[in-house]
Amino acid sequence: MNWQMLQFDWAKARAFFATAETGSLSGAARALNLAQPTVGRQVEALEQELDVVLFERIGKKLLLTPAGLDLLEHVRTMGEAAQRISLIASGHSQTLDGPIRISAGEAVSAFLLPPILRRIRTEHPEIEITIIATGTQSDLQMREADIAIRNAQPTQNDLIARRTPDRMAGLYAKTTYLEEIGHDLAKADFIGFEGSQNMAAALTERGFAISADQFRILSEAHLVQWAYVKNGMGIGLMMNEVANADPEISRVAPDFEPAVPMWVLAHREVKTSRRVRVVYDLIVEALS
Amino acid sequence: MNWQMLQFDWAKARAFFATAETGSLSGAARALNLAQPTVGRQVEALEQELDVVLFERIGKKLLLTPAGLDLLEHVRTMGEAAQRISLIASGHSQTLDGPIRISAGEAVSAFLLPPILRRIRTEHPEIEITIIATGTQSDLQMREADIAIRNAQPTQNDLIARRTPDRMAGLYAKTTYLEEIGHDLAKADFIGFEGSQNMAAALTERGFAISADQFRILSEAHLVQWAYVKNGMGIGLMMNEVANADPEISRVAPDFEPAVPMWVLAHREVKTSRRVRVVYDLIVEALS
DNA sequence: GAACATTTATGCATTTATGCATGAATTGGC
DNA sequence: GCCAATTCATGCATAAATGCATAAATGTTC
Known part of the structure; x- marks a missing residue:
């Protein structure tokens, strides 16, 4: 098994996901119970880590780049899996x-x-x-x-x-x-x-x-x-x-x-x- | 959209995934380029966060509990998605x-x-x-x-x-x-x-x-x-x-x-x- | 059974990340 | 066109996670 894929920080993927879904860093911060600068820095770090520009900073609006759009799809499946995880974990809690x-x-x-x-x-x-x-x-x-x-x-x-x-x-x-x-x-x-x-x-x-x-x-x-x-x-x-x-x-x-x-x-x-x-x-x- | 699912730390899910796949905390640490205590603490933190026992600590061996086995399946799909992400991101790098x-x-x-x-x-x-x-x-x-x-x-x-x-x-x-x-x-x-x-x-x-x-x-x-x-x-x-x-x-x-x-x-x-x-x-x- | 190689757990210093407060820029409403 | 409300970016003090060194425990091999 190769572990290259796990190198990048999943927490940053989560920040990206929430940002893309809510449409703003602030919204993502609210959703994740984090501070807005934290989410911003995490997304920024992910962009550096993957060497990809995810958002186009036009004014204060964040617009997904084509690359970001491509990645969002797969981050979403990560999110759906995460959802099932938290669901099933709850079920196992005794x-x-x-x-x-x-x-x-x-x-x-x-x-x-x-x-x-x-x-x-x-x-x-x-x-x-x-x-x-x-x-x-x-x-x-x-x-x-x-x-x-x-x-x-x-x-x-x-x-x-x-x-x-x-x-x-x-x-x-x-x-x-x-x-x-x-x-x-x-x-x-x-x-x-x-x-x-x-x-x-x-x-x-x-x-x-x-x-x-x-x-x-x-x-x-x-x-x-x-x-x-x-x-x-x-x-x-x-x-x-x-x-x-x-x-x-x-x-x-x-x-x-x-x-x-x-x-x-x-x-x-x-x-x-x-x-x-x-x-x-x-x-x-x-x-x- | 509900964000409960994103509450838990995805980085810890990654640690759990690597640990389950490699069979040991040390192996996971090697795979993730982390220190072994770090992985151990992350898995432990995930167990607390999800309120689930993932591994049975029998001596030095880690054995997946039924709960851990249930969750592993979905963490794996997270991992596969993560793999695609790093793949596609590379493709967008210019x-x-x-x-x-x-x-x-x-x-x-x-x-x-x-x-x-x-x-x-x-x-x-x-x-x-x-x-x-x-x-x-x-x-x-x-x-x-x-x-x-x-x-x-x-x-x-x-x-x-x-x-x-x-x-x-x-x-x-x-x-x-x-x-x-x-x-x-x-x-x-x-x-x-x-x-x-x-x-x-x-x-x-x-x-x-x-x-x-x-x-x-x-x-x-x-x-x-x-x-x-x-x-x-x-x-x-x-x-x-x-x-x-x-x-x-x-x-x-x-x-x-x-x-x-x-x-x-x-x-x-x-x-x-x-x-x-x-x-x-x-x-x-x-x-x- | 003893020596060795691995593994997990713990304590502590350091690095890193986070949150808060603030400022600047932009949007939306009236 | 102005005001209010959001938004993102920056600096700094604090909190948190990480790594290293080490100990303890376990499995392995001869």
């Missing part, structure tokens, strides 16, 4: 002590997870939990989270998925609001996600004549929607168990009760980690 | 100043290359040439050399190959030796490569009754063979132009004149390097 990241929607994060986290906190205080309550479904493949709770069956087949009993949801509003509009749903404002106007059709099917333009407040942030509902500004969707816990909130159109499927997901590789397994099992148990 | 490695057989290295190298030396003194005169054909793929001179058509299709006129070879011996044995080839000792006894068959076809056991001195080192010939210890094979230059050497069996094909090879990627191109063209020109 220490309970350490961080774990859970991704879930806002409502789940705010209302369902707290008791579960409290239990984990008492039973395994050495586990450091981070909640990623992003609206967009975070990518387990890209390792933004170790465990994800989603409302749809996953399509990726390298994920371990466990379905827990469906949550039931319904339309809710503040009791005083309903009295205001005389319980006439035709007069009501609706609060929903962007694109949820087609829910109007589903309601019309059930005998409620709701038009799409009654959806006046649209937000991707479920908790924001709920805040509007609790402020008596309209009718919104919420899981029953959450809404029922609030005495000022009343149900609207009880026949309309969509089921919210719940899937607890983890990477096949990462699931073998003891820490992930413990948390995963606890979440599944608590949600069942 | 500076004449720098090292270049030429691989050739012993006879070619000793007799054909010197005038060529002298010319390169005068025309481009900034190029540092290294000759790898290994018997085994060095692997251009593995980048042991930038340019190779071989005697067979290459099979790899990612190599640039240029055939130069065949060299003619023949059997030679010291003149005094031939007188000693009365020019009777049946009494002569033959000197050849291991496995070249089947040359006896080729000679017999041409009317020389040579038996395989007349090959008494076998060596993979062509120059060693030639030294024996020049010492009057037997008959050996040599390129005509080399043998003819020696007044003490006479030809044996002039009808037997095998052609030695000559191929000048370089990587497709590397050939685009100005330095390689210059040397390559000079070699091809000089051999033509």
Whole structure:
């Protein structure tokens, strides 16, 4: 075996990769948790080491040279391999002590997870939990989270998925609001996600004549929607168990009760980690 | 894009790779031009960083754990990508100043290359040439050399190959030796490569009754063979132009004149390097 | 079983790399 | 066209990694 190929510093390749991907030294520095001058010097050193100009310094902008473009392709495969390494390594970790990241929607994060986290906190205080309550479904493949709770069956087949009993949801509003509009749903404002106007059709099917333009407040942030509902500004969707816990909130159109499927997901590789397994099992148990 | 995957130090992955491949920290240190304690600490740091035990320290031997085995696979793809990077980077290098490695057989290295190298030396003194005169054909793929001179058509299709006129070879011996044995080839000792006894068959076809056991001195080192010939210890094979230059050497069996094909090879990627191109063209020109 | 050759681990001086603070140049928005 | 926000480059103090020398342990060979 020849080792010439290993002569150049892989850390510098990483700096180059991040710089090319983010488009700037500063961006790369943020991504790598390094200082900007460090990344700059590493890239510069790589250029000297490989005797190749990677970036064209035109003004403050960095533009990849043809050579840099050629190399980027292969550095990217290095990066993909590195990604798998960190993934698989996590799976082999058998220490309970350490961080774990859970991704879930806002409502789940705010209302369902707290008791579960409290239990984990008492039973395994050495586990450091981070909640990623992003609206967009975070990518387990890209390792933004170790465990994800989603409302749809996953399509990726390298994920371990466990379905827990469906949550039931319904339309809710503040009791005083309903009295205001005389319980006439035709007069009501609706609060929903962007694109949820087609829910109007589903309601019309059930005998409620709701038009799409009654959806006046649209937000991707479920908790924001709920805040509007609790402020008596309209009718919104919420899981029953959450809404029922609030005495000022009343149900609207009880026949309309969509089921919210719940899937607890983890990477096949990462699931073998003891820490992930413990948390995963606890979440599944608590949600069942 | 998520950058978690880039968090761990790629340089440590390299140390792990080299250690796993060579089987020891010392070996990896030699391969990477590092000190042995450095490699040891890097591997140790990687284990902490990934929270995984990579090697089982059984006495002085390092044994890969299952986790290490799992990770090695992906570190290897990192290494292969790194190899391509250094390869392609060389191809993009446009500076004449720098090292270049030429691989050739012993006879070619000793007799054909010197005038060529002298010319390169005068025309481009900034190029540092290294000759790898290994018997085994060095692997251009593995980048042991930038340019190779071989005697067979290459099979790899990612190599640039240029055939130069065949060299003619023949059997030679010291003149005094031939007188000693009365020019009777049946009494002569033959000197050849291991496995070249089947040359006896080729000679017999041409009317020389040579038996395989007349090959008494076998060596993979062509120059060693030639030294024996020049010492009057037997008959050996040599390129005509080399043998003819020696007044003490006479030809044996002039009808037997095998052609030695000559191929000048370089990587497709590397050939685009100005330095390689210059040397390559000079070699091809000089051999033509 | 003893001598030898290799291997890994440790302590310490030195080199090297990194981060921070700052300045200069450029871009983008209003 | 100006202001604010980024961006990259430089100098310097500090932190970190590296190499060397050496010890300890193990495998090998005669």
